[in-house]
Amino acid sequence: MGKDQRKSGRVAFTQGIPARIIAIDGTWSRDCLVLDAGDAGAKLEFKTSIADLALKEFFLQLSTTGVFRRCELAWVNGDQIGVHFVKTRPAGRKRR
Secondary structure, three states: OOOOOOOEEEEEEEEEEEEEEEOOOOOOOEEEEEEEEEEOOEEOOOOOOEEEEOOOOOEEEEEOOOOOEEEEEEEEEEEEEEEEEEOOOOOOOOOO
């Protein structure tokens, strides 16, 4: 992939952390492993095909108790993808 262009550090997980991606509208989901993660994003790996999924924006579910992050696709490389975590604006602040 070339030189790492991340602005923040990442924590790598040797075995990968089991997780799941879920469509924003809930119409599809896939199991994955989180290979590394940081404040701004993560690298995910899949055992099943993701070719047929609309991966522009989705949720990354990190536990069965509902811990999740909203993500947007950054890159695809075979069975791995990079995601950026979508930052939400504080309530009450309007875009100018």
